[in-house]
Amino acid sequence: MTDLFYLTEGNPPPQNAAGGFFTTRDGRKIRYGVFAAVARPLQGTVVLLTGRNECIEKYFETIRDLADRGFGVATLDWRGQGDSSRLLRDRQRGYVRSFRDYTRDLEQFFEEIVLPDCRGPYYILAHSTGAVIALLASPSMVNRVRRMVLIAPFLAVPDLRVSIATIRRVCAVFCALGLGRLYAAWGPRPKLPTPFEMNKVTSDPERYRRNTDIYRAWPHLGLGGPTIRWLKAAAAAAEAVSDRDFMARIQVPTLIVGAGADQVVSTKAVESYARRLRVGSLLMIDGAHHEILQERDLFREQLLAAFDAFVPGTGDAA
Template identity: 90%
Template sequence: MTDLFHLTEDNPAPRNAAGGFFTTPDGKKIRYGVFAAVARPLLGTVVLLTGRNECIEKYFETIRNLADRGFGVAVLDWRGQGDSSRLLRDRQRGHVRSFRDYARDLEQFFEEIVLPDCRGPYYILAHSTGAVIALLASPSMVNRVRRMVLLAPFLEVPDMPVSIATVRRVCAIFCALGLGW
């Protein structure tokens, strides 16, 4: 498993690590990790949803803490981030066409990895972008996930001097002028 995760002396992989890749219907490879609980009793599985520009390895300490408390953990790198497929030639730039792509990837992750391989009940712990994706995907998670803890979801820009409709119009103009990238 050492070739799947990027290890450092200061950030070793949690015990009981497994993982791999699954392929989305549009051909993107998504990296995931599954970490079994260390302590007993077994309390279920926490599905950990990372923020923008974050990867599985950033959460090794959190995963170890959850496993030491009896929770298994399942986590993935979003498309365009970590070791998942990139949508741009420049691998340093994270990009996604729509957050709905992320929600579909999360649904597939549940169907192919979490439900068959991880012990219930299921909980979601999500940070930033992951929290927004959890909210977007919540209608399909209603009968699967017992609880969600959403940390710092980016829902709005406070005290924005213009309306969101104006922002959309300005962005559309920039894109039409070829400045969308």
């Protein structure tokens, strides 16, 4: 362990690492990391937003890739996961009252850390739940963020016969009955990781092993399944960002990247959303699983090439 980050074999930390904790307005401690670019010319800062049950350490490789491109990186563990404050006595339960709590934390992160301490211009690279949080926050980010790259946003569950609105309504009933802290799926984190052959997030055995090793070595960074209240909040956020009037307020140019073999979020919903977003474009990476940044090089390099093409380079830096 360093002073702030947790180390495992095969997952070296990026150079020029700094960070700490900031305290949210409702008293939660949020861990963040700031990583300076190692290449020149300097291109600005990428704000990296992780998915559900992810931590900063899982993105060390991606942070190094961005630093090698001349970007600084600023990232954080969302409230309730990683090394940030947990919201329930049982640390395993994935819980949040509302995704607006996440967006308020993100806005405070910008105000207290990113804007004063990180070089502009600013870009967002976000995965899954983080991509939905970025969309939800985007109307207030229009004068801060130049472009967003959103990977596999969690807008709907694949092959589900009911709508996301129905999921929200059913969860709301359970919450009204005082059952919001119960698991909605999966339960506590298993003592042994899911065998690689049964995982749904990547086809890369080495990156899968690297990521499971993080949580095996440092189990307090991990999280079990989502609670009913978390699922209600996620469904409400997916509905909110899909509203036609809300989408019209999104003015930050956005590249949405879908995983063609995604078994976690609905690829059809991702495609449909990108087509309806006025400032959006779509890249579908055929054959890729949900966690494209943790995928085989064949898929991961397509994403990084798209990032390089979409996020302005040398001549665009401020």
